[in-house]
Amino acid sequence: MAKFGKMEEGGFDKSYYLYQRNLHSPQKILSSYRRQKGRIMSMIAAFYGGKSILITGATGFLGKVLMEKLFRTSPDLKVIYVLVRPKQGQTLQQRVFQILDSKLFEKVKEVCPNVHEKIRAISADLNQNDFAISKEDMQELLSHTNIVFHCAATVRFDDHLRHAVQLNVTATQQLLLMASQMPKLEAFIHISTAFSNCNLKHIDEVVYPCPVEPKKIIDSMEWLDDAIIDEITPKLIGDRPNTYTYTKALGEVVVQQEGGNLNIAIIRPSIVGATWQEPFPGWVDNLNGPSGLIIAAGKGFLRSIRATPMAVADLIPADTVVNLTLAVGWYTAVHRPKSTLVYHCTSGNLNPCNWGKMGLQVLATFEKIPFERAFRRPNADFTTNNITTHYWNAVSHRAPAIIYDFYLRLTGRKPRMTKLMNRLLRTLSMVEYFINRSWEWSTYNTEMLMSALSPEDQRVFNFDVRQLNWLEYIENYVLGVKKYLLKEDMAGIPEAKQHLKRLRNIHYLFNTALFLIAWRLLIARSQVARNVWFFIVSFCYKFLSYFRASSTLNA
Ligand SMILES: CCCCCCCCCCCCCCCCCCCCCCCCCCCC(=O)SCCNC(=O)CCNC(=O)[C@H](O)C(C)(C)COP(=O)(O)OP(=O)(O)OC[C@H]1O[C@@H](n2cnc3c(N)ncnc32)[C@H](O)[C@@H]1OP(=O)(O)O
Numbered sequence: 001m002a003k004f005g006k007m008e009e010g011g012f013d014k015s016y017y018l019y020q021r022n023l024h025s026p027q028k029i030l031s032s033y034r035r036q037k038g039r040i041m042s043m044i045a046a047f048y049g050g051k052s053i054l055i056t057g058a059t060g061f062l063g064k065v066l067m068e069k070l071f072r073t074s075p076d077l078k079v080i081y082v083l084v085r086p087k088q089g090q091t092l093q094q095r096v097f098q099i100l101d102s103k104l105f106e107k108v109k110e111v112c113p114n115v116h117e118k119i120r121a122i123s124a125d126l127n128q129n130d131f132a133i134s135k136e137d138m139q140e141l142l143s144h145t146n147i148v149f150h151c152a153a154t155v156r157f158d159d160h161l162r163h164a165v166q167l168n169v170t171a172t173q174q175l176l177l178m179a180s181q182m183p184k185l186e187a188f189i190h191i192s193t194a195f196s197n198c199n200l201k202h203i204d205e206v207v208y209p210c211p212v213e214p215k216k217i218i219d220s221m222e223w224l225d226d227a228i229i230d231e232i233t234p235k236l237i238g239d240r241p242n243t244y245t246y247t248k249a250l251g252e253v254v255v256q257q258e259g260g261n262l263n264i265a266i267i268r269p270s271i272v273g274a275t276w277q278e279p280f281p282g283w284v285d286n287l288n289g290p291s292g293l294i295i296a297a298g299k300g301f302l303r304s305i306r307a308t309p310m311a312v313a314d315l316i317p318a319d320t321v322v323n324l325t326l327a328v329g330w331y332t333a334v335h336r337p338k339s340t341l342v343y344h345c346t347s348g349n350l351n352p353c354n355w356g357k358m359g360l361q362v363l364a365t366f367e368k369i370p371f372e373r374a375f376r377r378p379n380a381d382f383t384t385n386n387i388t389t390h391y392w393n394a395v396s397h398r399a400p401a402i403i404y405d406f407y408l409r410l411t412g413r414k415p416r417m418t419k420l421m422n423r424l425l426r427t428l429s430m431v432e433y434f435i436n437r438s439w440e441w442s443t444y445n446t447e448m449l450m451s452a453l454s455p456e457d458q459r460v461f462n463f464d465v466r467q468l469n470w471l472e473y474i475e476n477y478v479l480g481v482k483k484y485l486l487k488e489d490m491a492g493i494p495e496a497k498q499h500l501k502r503l504r505n506i507h508y509l510f511n512t513a514l515f516l517i518a519w520r521l522l523i524a525r526s527q528v529a530r531n532v533w534f535f536i537v538s539f540c541y542k543f544l545s546y547f548r549a550s551s552t553l554n555a
């Protein structure tokens with residue numbers, strides 16, 4: 001494979017053009033070249049032109065942003081194959097068209113009006129043998145695919161090991177097998193997570209071995225029953241916090257061991273958050289990572305969270321991950337590195353933000369942009385040890401839920417707050433591991449790639465997280481959660497503010513009533529309390545008499 005000459009600054013690299021010509025028909029390259037001629041061109045965008053791309057997990061959070069960017073920047077790509085399973089009574093086509101018709105794809109429709117024709121939904125379930133793909137579809141995929149982006153995974157922290165292995169390890173192995181039968185394949189990009197080795201403090205861009213070989217784990221899942229798997233799970237995952245991080249680590253080992261002669265790269269994003277810039281700021285569509293907790297805090301359910309304020313909050317915007325992914329796809333196909341390169345897509349070492357700063361900014365944004373119909377006023381705080389966490393969970397989470405459910409019962413409605421609160425507390429216990437520690441991820445490969453891009457590619461496929469302004473990003477994130485997750489209208493903000501004022505008054509009233517009742521009970525039972533009360537009342541009386549007398553004299 002020819003290596004290319006240094007790219008002309010902001011211009012069109014001739015050697016790249018020649019390379020493209022080897023891969024595609026001359027007419028197509030020529031027309032693409034003509035279209036680009038006369039203006040600065042992104043080589044990465046041009047690379048994806050005319051390509052057949054296979055994406056797993058395209059219906060997921062990251063997959064959607066990836067598809068959107070591909071269509072928007074390379075509208076002349078040939079086809080995107082997406083492996084989709086029917087879900088919630090929707091056919092594959094309905095699922096895919098729903099995505100294409102969403103707000104996320106509004107800009108795509110302008111640059112690629114025939115986007116519906118360029119997407120091909122293939123019925124597939126990654127939990128099944130051969131992904132339950134029909135023979136004809138399989139044939140088409142094998143003979144046409146140029147690039148594979150493997151995003152599908154189970155990201156649940158509490159998944160049963162058998163299921164997590166099936167999706168995050170076995171399915172990866174099967175996809176690699178498929179990829180090895182694709183004669184036109186140029187690159188296979190595997191999306192992992194920066195937390196796959198979260199048992200280490202400093203993590204390099206290398207695949208770390210696992211104590212038990214993935215093949216052995218895959219085999220054992222076939223014959224062990226659930227009870228035994230449950231028993232051995234803690235031993236297998238060792239010092240990792242959950243089956244997710246463990247199976248993602250196994251998945252990487254599989255990629256490295258079974259990649260054969262394929263051109264492979266692994267991308268490890270940290271905590272993927274709402275979009276930063278593209279196609280617009282703040283887009284998010286699921287509750288994973290911080291999003292669910294931002295809702296819980298904004299609606300007033302979440303009042304305390306066990307977190308270390310100074311620990312690094314390694315968030316990375318979804319569009320940054322996608323830009324890096326596309327750049328890696330291009331680099332891997334064109335430069336064909338000799339070994340499998342791992343790219344860290346993290347923010348901590350380049351532009352760190354900590355949970356304290358993030359929490360404060362989230363709360364500050366609620367002041368400006370409150371969520372509608374909050375349960376209580378948003379006012380969360382961090383706890384740092386077990387005792388205070390248990391105390392505040394009891395006082396600020398469980399007790400209000402019980403009181404509210406009692407009120408719901410009294411008014412003939414179905415109680416639901418305790419269940420919701422238990423779910424929140426479960427989620428909190430699962431994320432605690434990640435918000436009380438900091439990690440150092442080296443980003444040598446990612447920085448190397450950044451410097452290998454032309455200025456135009458650095459602009460169009462920007463993954464330089466140093467340019468991120470956290471305060472602005474977090475504000476847009478909260479706004480995005482309100483608009484795209486909660487589907488709340490901005491016109492409702494004045495009413496939401498009114499509602500919060502009412503909640504504040506209720507809060508004051510409730511506290512005053514509680515104090516008076518407690519005081520009354522105390523006076524009834526204790527002589528000391530009665531004496532104190534007598535002292536306070538007589539003091540107030542004297543003060544008022546003095547005040548009245550002096551104002552009469554002045555008059
Ligand atoms: C200095 C002083 C400062 C003081 C200021 C203090 C300010 C305080 C805070 C204010 C604001 C807070 C904002 C900051 C929050 C920081 C927290 C950040 C957490 C980050 C954690 C990330 C860890 C990163 C790890 C690696 C990253 C990855 O690689 S993968 C992506 C991450 N994966 C996930 O996030 C998946 C997590 N989810 C699960 O594992 C499961 O869903 C669950 C175990 C949480 C729940 O399982 P369960 O079976 O109970 O429920 P499920 O069937 O899944 O869903 C039921 C209903 O619950 C809804 N749901 C689902 N997920 C969530 C969620 N995360 N949060 C809330 N709700 C959730 C779901 O939609 C279902 O709803 P219904 O359909 O209506 O029933």
Ligand SMILES: NC(=O)C1=CN([C@@H]2O[C@H](COP(=O)(O)OP(=O)(O)OC[C@H]3O[C@@H](n4cnc5c(N)ncnc54)[C@H](OP(=O)(O)O)[C@@H]3O)[C@@H](O)[C@H]2O)C=CC1
Nearest residue numbers: 057058059060061062125126127151152153193269271272
């Ligand atoms: N979100 C994050 O914070 C981070 C994510 N990552 C990684 O990024 C990748 C994408 O994550 P994200 O988009 O957030 O995850 P999502 O949960 O949003 O998406 C998961 C995708 O996998 C698909 N999938 C799951 N099971 C199957 C199956 N049996 N057959 C076919 N498809 C299936 C889902 O399809 P369906 O819609 O049918 O369920 C969905 O498209 C994952 O590999 C994850 O590990 C890494 C770091 C952080």
